[in-house]
Amino acid sequence: MAAGTSATRTFSVPQERRLVTELPGPRSRALQERRVRAVSRGAGTLANIYMDHGAGAVLVDVDGNQLIDLGCGIGVTTIGHAHPDVAAAVAEQVQKLTHTLFTVTPYENYVRVAEKLAEITPGTHEKHSILVNSGAEAVENAAKIARRFTGRRAIVVLDHAFHGRTNLTMAMTYRPWPEREGMGPFPGEIYSVPISYPFRDGLSGEEAAERTIDVIETHVGPRDVAAFFAEPIQGDGGVIIPAPGYFARIAEYCRDNGIVFVADEIQAGIARTGAWYSIEHHGVVPDLVTSAKGIAGGMPLAAVTGRAEIMDAVQPGGVGGTFGGNPVSTAAALAVFDLIEREDLIGEAQRVERTLVSRIGDWADRFDVVGEVRGKGAMFGIELVQPGTKKPNAAALKHVLTYAAEHGVIALDAGSWDSVLRLLPSVVISDALLDDAASVLEEAFATLPGSADEHEPVPAS
Numbered sequence: 497m498a499a500g501t502s503a504t505r506t507f508s509v510p511q512e513r514r515l516v517t518e519l520p521g522p523r524s525r526a527l528q529e530r531r532v533r534a535v536s537r538g539a540g541t542l543a544n545i546y547m548d549h550g551a552g553a554v555l556v557d558v559d560g561n562q563l564i565d566l567g568c569g570i571g572v573t574t575i576g577h578a579h580p581d582v583a584a585a586v587a588e589q590v591q592k593l594t595h596t597l598f599t600v601t602p603y604e605n606y607v608r609v610a611e612k613l614a615e616i617t618p619g620t621h622e623k624h625s626i627l628v629n630s631g632a633e634a635v636e637n638a639a640k641i642a643r644r645f646t647g648r649r650a651i652v653v654l655d656h657a658f659h660g661r662t663n664l665t666m667a668m669t670y671r672p673w674p675e676r677e678g679m680g681p682f683p684g685e686i687y688s689v690p691i692s693y694p695f696r697d698g699l700s701g702e703e704a705a706e707r708t709i710d711v712i713e714t715h716v717g718p719r720d721v722a723a724f725f726a727e728p729i730q731g732d733g734g735v736i737i738p739a740p741g742y743f744a745r746i747a748e749y750c751r752d753n754g755i756v757f758v759a760d761e762i763q764a765g766i767a768r769t770g771a772w773y774s775i776e777h778h779g780v781v782p783d784l785v786t787s788a789k790g791i792a793g794g795m796p797l798a799a800v801t802g803r804a805e806i807m808d809a810v811q812p813g814g815v816g817g818t819f820g821g822n823p824v825s826t827a828a829a830l831a832v833f834d835l836i837e838r839e840d841l842i843g844e845a846q847r848v849e850r851t852l853v854s855r856i857g858d859w860a861d862r863f864d865v866v867g868e869v870r871g872k873g874a875m876f877g878i879e880l881v882q883p884g885t886k887k888p889n890a891a892a893l894k895h896v897l898t899y900a901a902e903h904g905v906i907a908l909d910a911g912s913w914d915s916v917l918r919l920l921p922s923v924v925i926s927d928a929l930l931d932d933a934a935s936v937l938e939e940a941f942a943t944l945p946g947s948a949d950e951h952e953p954v955p956a957s
């Protein structure tokens with residue numbers, strides 16, 4: 497393989513787990529004391545371990561511990577932490593020009609990112625883009641654009657969806673706690689409809705699609721629907737992968753009824769699942785696509801890309817924002833696109849999938865709390881259940897995440913019942929690191945309260 501692939505890549509931090517204090521260590525604990533005095537409780541954290549630097553799939557905390565990162569924030573640093581190419585692109589751009597506001601006096605980086613998005617998003621039709629700052633902002637803009645294009649009012653979203661934390665996107669997000677409770681009132685005309693969730697509903701893609709369509713027909717009315725929003729692989733909802741055929745039928749229904757089909761690819765897009773965009777696994781070409789998280793190596797950037805006639809329905813000045821698509825974030829994105837192609841990071845995501853399938857694919861047989869292991873590329877969910885049932889097991893997830901963090905592995909939670917262990921490692925993570933992280937997670941399962949070979953004290957939290 498070419499230089500820079502998994503076998504030959506070099507990193508400024510050795511790609512290994514190495515603990516030199518207990519976790520969190522003394523410096524993290526001191527920072528935590530300052531934090532509770534200065535930072536809002538609303539900005540909750542998963543593990544109070546303060547990070548100093550990182551490279552590849554390893555984070556180094558303020559006490560010098562090296563942790564395996566299976567989270568990438570939440571799926572952001574897909575290409576690895578503090579990638580030197582991104583650092584160089586940012587450093588160069590920040591000295592040339594940091595801001596003009598594209599809608600006052602434009603610059604080339606914005607145009608280049610839009611050109612690239614037209615190339616990498618599914619479909620060969622003419623596509624236009626807008627660039628904004630965050631995922632939620634991209635989703636809001638997609639809703640605005642779809643409403644302007646169709647002249648319709650209703651927005652349909654899927655059960656278990658996560659679309660963001662602004663007022664509109666809170667309302668588009670499935671669960672009330674903790675994202676929404678007490679923070680209304682919310683905008684109307686948002687309708688949540690059943691998804692295909694093979695582990696729980698046992699339906700084929702076609703059957704689940706008919707159920708979804710029936711709810712639209714009987715609760716909303718298709719001629720009032722501006723847009724159907726879907727994460728092709730749900731992230732926060734628990735790495736739910738709808739059954740084959742589900743989205744093909746939904747997309748056909750949208751086409752027949754003049755509904756804009758929006759793929760929210762903010763978490764699953766940009767190489768993470770072993771394709772540029774996760775909707776490709778479903779063989780569907782969406783009308784609009786939202787991108788964010790992994791697009792700029794950790795710099796804030798998001799986009800809406802889609803059919804030119806839809807994207808151009810909005811009057812000049814109807815979309816935009818001061819910082820959207822700023823010169824530095826777009827420079828970082830161009831470096832990310834280049835890296836993904838030059839180092840075949842889509843192929844690397846496929847390698848991560850093969851390694852994970854062979855390493856953890858049998859967990860449902862080996863651990864009675866594991867109901868299902870599912871995933872694509874470097875995006876996996878392990879759904880935890882009460883043994884012998886499909887009842888969600890949030891307590892087990894809490895134990896596993898706490899145990900893992902205390903042993904130097906950062907993994908994520910997910911799922912409407914907080915019972916899905918979510919893995920979103922960098923696609924450059926080595927097979928050896930994946931193996932070591934899997935061993936820690938297996939120890940966590942083995943030490944669950946009531947587990948047969950419990951041999952470690954259970955963390956108090």
Ligand SMILES: *Cc1c(COP(=O)(O)O)cnc(C)c1O
Pocket residue numbers: 629630631632633635658659660661727731732760761762763788789
């Ligand atoms: C994270 C996420 C969002 C919101 O993005 P922010 O940048 O946090 O506003 C929206 N949709 C999906 C699918 C996400 O994963």
